[in-house]
């Protein structure tokens with residue numbers, strides 16, 4: 001993706017797929033290469049609308065990155081965990097410890113120069129920046145167009161709320177789950193508790209270690225199956241608010257993988273999307289779909305949060321002791337190089 005010779009980094013070898021017979025969720029696959037024709041777009045819009053209003057999750061294939069390009073991004077994703085010294089980790093890498101969740105993650109705002117980065121990651125910033133831009137313009141925006149069509153709104157309605165250069169926190173996330181036996185018992189094998197994402201759309205690069213589960217409408221946890229070089233897309237709170245509950249922010253969690261994958265690392269690569277900070281998260285009532293909706297979800301006008309207020313609230317709520325489903329709202333933890341740790 002970068003025009004100069006890319007800097008070298010060890011290749012991250014993902015785990016082999018599980019052979020365990022787990023109960024997988026049935027999620028539709030959207031072939032993004034079909035968005036280029038009007039007929040294709042219409043068909044995909046229907047698929048995306050049905051998926052987001054039922055499961056709240058779908059896969060995307062043909063997203064414009066080859067397996068090799070995606071593999072390279074996983075190599076880079078491993079840098080903050082495998083190559084950053086313990087000393088620098090204390091400054092930069094967020095570590096959630098204790099009884100709630102245990103994970104390490106590193107976020108890079110799509111404006112990669114907004115904050116400082118650990119030394120070993122700096123050579124990769126041009127590639128991370130290109131990756132963010134590709135996710136934003138060639139994946140997020142096309143998906144938002146489909147979802148706007150699904151609401152019978154002008155195609156650009158949601159795109160206009162997600163500017164690449166606007167003030168906001170849409171970011172690339174690298175994530176790792178270092179676990180010990182003791183922690184497995186303490187947390188009852190749940191690595192990341194049930195939560196909704198607080199942004200609009202989450203783009204997760206499918207990886208082979210089975211552990212992600214979604215809570216179905218019927219109240220059952222189902223596993224998300226790995227699909228090679230596919231994306232797992234889900235809606236978050238912001239999209240649920242904007243669509244008056246028509247698109248669902250589905251609760252999901254991360255649990256201990258099946259036995260045949262327990263000795264492997266589980267590296268995550270994401271693009272977490274939010275609307276621009278100043279967007280009021282009120283239902284888009286000009287949508288005929290919302291007008292027809294029987295149980296339109298909305299809060300009093302005076303209480304409608306902006307994206308900024310919502311993400312800050314969700315972040316602050318993270319780690320509190322009451323057990324209502326909470327988000328992974330920890331991306332605000334490094335502000336101007338100051339680490340704010342939320343131990344439980």
Ligand SMILES: O=C(O)CCC(=O)C(=O)O
Pocket residue numbers: 175192197204211212252253254268328
């Ligand atoms: O690691 C995963 O597969 C999902 C993580 C997740 O749900 C999150 O970070 O919000």
Ligand SMILES: [Fe+2]
Pocket residue numbers: 195196197252328
């Ligand atoms: Fe999540």
